[in-house]
Amino acid sequence: MFSPAERRFLSEIVDGPADAVELRLARTFPNPAYRRKLLWGIRRKAGRSIGDWQLYAAAADRESRVLPPRETETAGTVPIVREPFAVAVDRLRRLVRRGRRGRPASVDRGSPR
Secondary structure, three states, X not given: OOOHHHHHHHHHHHOOOHHHHHHHHHHHOXXXXXXXXXXXXXXXXXHHHHHHHHHHHHHHHHOHHHOOOOOOOOOOOOXXXXXXXXXXXXXXXXXXXXHHHHOOHHHHOOOOO
């Protein structure tokens, strides 16, 4: 959601003693106009997405599948879970293919026996 510079700005606020935030920000981002621009962008993005995050948190309370995978699971991979109907169709298709391989060629082409 945030740009790398905005993440760095927020990290400077969070890391270290609270009474030295302004000093750290001024050291890392010496231009005060740029600091204001970063802060404005952070507030704008956070303000637009707060409703989405609240909705996400409420959904995560009821359904664990919306949460990211644990570190023990393979993070970053797409799950291979499919709908039951799609699994059934795939199995039927494989069965039909196997059945066609065992038949004589004349039956597959639709010619009379």
